[in-house]
Amino acid sequence: MPKPIVFSGIQPTGRKHLGNYIGAIRQYVEGQDRGDPAIFCIVDLHAISVAYDPAELRERLYDTTAILLAAGLDPERCILFRQSDVREHAELTWLLSAVTSHGDLNRMHQFKEKSGKQRELASAALFFYPVLMAADVLAYRATEVPVGDDQRQHVELMREIARRFNERFGETLVVPEMRIPGVGARIMDLQEPERKMSTTGGTENGTILVLDEPDAIRKKLGSAVTDSGREVLRGPGKAGIANLIDILAVARGIDPSEVEREFEGKGYGDFKKAVAEATVELLAPVRERYAELRPDEAALEAALAAGAEKARAIAAGTLAEVRDRMGIGPSR
Ligand code: AQP
Numbered sequence: 001m002p003k004p005i006v007f008s009g010i011q012p013t014g015r016k017h018l019g020n021y022i023g024a025i026r027q028y029v030e031g032q033d034r035g036d037p038a039i040f041c042i043v044d045l046h047a048i049s050v051a052y053d054p055a056e057l058r059e060r061l062y063d064t065t066a067i068l069l070a071a072g073l074d075p076e077r078c079i080l081f082r083q084s085d086v087r088e089h090a091e092l093t094w095l096l097s098a099v100t101s102h103g104d105l106n107r108m109h110q111f112k113e114k115s116g117k118q119r120e121l122a123s124a125a126l127f128f129y130p131v132l133m134a135a136d137v138l139a140y141r142a143t144e145v146p147v148g149d150d151q152r153q154h155v156e157l158m159r160e161i162a163r164r165f166n167e168r169f170g171e172t173l174v175v176p177e178m179r180i181p182g183v184g185a186r187i188m189d190l191q192e193p194e195r196k197m198s199t200t201g202g203t204e205n206g207t208i209l210v211l212d213e214p215d216a217i218r219k220k221l222g223s224a225v226t227d228s229g230r231e232v233l234r235g236p237g238k239a240g241i242a243n244l245i246d247i248l249a250v251a252r253g254i255d256p257s258e259v260e261r262e263f264e265g266k267g268y269g270d271f272k273k274a275v276a277e278a279t280v281e282l283l284a285p286v287r288e289r290y291a292e293l294r295p296d297e298a299a300l301e302a303a304l305a306a307g308a309e310k311a312r313a314i315a316a317g318t319l320a321e322v323r324d325r326m327g328i329g330p331s332r
Contacts, residue, residue, distance in 0.1 A: 006035030007142035007176070009043040009083065009133065011199070014063030018208040018279070019187035019197035021286075022250050023148025025071045025210075027181055031146050032078035039079040039140050039311060040068065042304075045089065045132060049125035050118060050200075065300045067210055070289035081307030083136065088315035092135035093128065095322055099164040100131050104157055110150075113201070134158035138165075139315040141174040149185040150196055152178065169325040173318075184250045190224040193239035211287050214280040221276040232263035232271050241268075244275045251278035 008028060010020070032038040042064050047057060061082060073080055083089055105111065108130055115122035133154050137145055138161070145155055155178040162173040187197045191206030198207070208220055226240045234242040234256065248271075249256040263271045293300070324332045 003036035004034060004144040005140060005142045005174075006031040006038040006144045006146065007041070007137050007140050008039075008146050009041040009046070009136050010064060010068070012042050012044050012047050012057065012061035012064045013199050014060035014067075015199055016064065016067050016210045017187075017197050017199065017202075018210070018247065018283075019148065020199075021071070021210050021283070022184035022187050022247070023150075023181060024146065025068065026184075026250075027146035027179065028068070028078075029072040031144070031179075032073060035078070035144070037079050037310075037314075038077070039081075039142070039314075040073060041081055041083050041136055041311070042068075043083045043132075043136065045083045046129060049123055049129050050114060051120060062297055062300050063294065065304060066290050066294040067286065069293050069300075069303070070286045071210075075303045075307060079307050079310045080303060081311045082304045085304065085308035086139075086312045086315050088139055088312065088319045089132065089135050092139050092315075092319055092322065093132045095326060095328070096135055096138070096161055096165065097128070097131050098326070099168055100134070100157075100161055104160065105130060107153075108157070109153055117200070130154045130157050131161070134161045137176050138162055138173045139318050140311075141318060142176050143174060144179050145176050146179045148187075148196075149180050152180075165322075169322075172321055172325050181250075183256060184246050187247065188239060188243040190220055190240075190243070193225055193243050208279065208283075210283055211290060212283070213287075214284060217280050217283065218276045221272055221279060224272065224275075226268050226272075230267060232266065232268070233260050241271075244272065248275045248278050251275075251282040 008024065010024060016025070028040050042061055044057060044061055068080060105127055111127055111129065115126055134157065137158055147155060155176070159175050162175045165173050189195045189197050189202045189206035191203040195201065205220055205223060208217055224240060224244060227238055229238070232241060232245065234245055245256045245259045248259050320332065323329050
């Protein structure tokens with residue numbers, strides 16, 4: 001069996017949370033040995049689709065790079081780069097827009113949610129976000145896209161775009177498969193467990209950041225919303241407990257049913273303490289390594305530049321073929 005070509009993108013927000021870590025970053029680290037190549041992109045072009053500060057964007061990009069390296073991405077074993085360094089992404093976005101349905105873009109949940117929240121401008125970039133995401137993945141002919149559950153609709157759309165391109169212009173692009181983790185594909189906000197843990201839409205106390213100090217993690221998990229029952233079980237009306245069960249299962253690398261067995265007959269207090277300690281243990285090494293890596297921006301920049309060179313070599317080949325198939329530029 002050939003190895004998969006793995007591709008995923010992550011926003012340069014810097015404030016990466018436990019949902020990002022469990023749903024995405026952890027999968028990246030595991031994917032870098034399974035993929036050949038495994039390609040991870042920090043998507044600064046996506047970040048400008050909502051209100052932002054230019055100087056801040058650069059800082060947060062370095063924060064995110066350092067978090068990914070601290071979590072275990074190794075530039076020797078994967079391709080890690082900044083999206084805007086590879087101009088092919090922007091060009092391919094425009095070319096793919098010719099086979100993207102306006103109606104499909106209108107149906108995207110993320111666009112509906114985020115455009116409503118923009119106070120000054122709901123930008124066309126926000127509307128085009130899924131086409132840029134399709135270009136990111138299709139430029140590398142990736143076969144596998146590790147993401148959290150919230151990205152399901154975007155991955156479905158990129159599959160549709162690839163299929164439509166191939167039907168219209170001949171077999172060129174690869175229709176990628178989505179890879180979501182079995183447990184932890186949707187980590188929920190600790191204060192409002194019916195909503196996903198989120199960078200922009202969550203509560204402060206309900207969001208554990210990868211860089212939170214141990215005591216902050218303990219405090220947030222200690223005050224996590226549960227229910228009026230006593231059983232550490234998943235089930236109706238137990239969204240808060242189910243979320244904590246998933247977090248503990250992932251942190252310990254066990255099945256959620258084992259967590260339920262271990263805490264049978266024990267109260268929520270002991271259970272929450274165990275979740276807190278396991279989460280501290282999960283994130284502490286990342287935070288410590290981050291503190292070592294983040295100050296050296298020249299080293300971060302060098303890692304990104306080396307990644308971009310490798311990425312460009314692949315994306316340029318796809319672009320040349322796409323342009324040729326579409327009748328853009330002189331015939332090859
Ligand atoms: N709650 C979550 N549980 C599991 N996975 C999640 N992801 C996001 N939230 C959860 C996954 O994290 C990856 C990176 O997401 P991103 O680059 O889109 O980062 P973001 O926008 O900063 O993350 P948010 O929290 O999703 O931001 P909002 O809510 O503001 O849009 C993706 O693979 C995603 O699935």
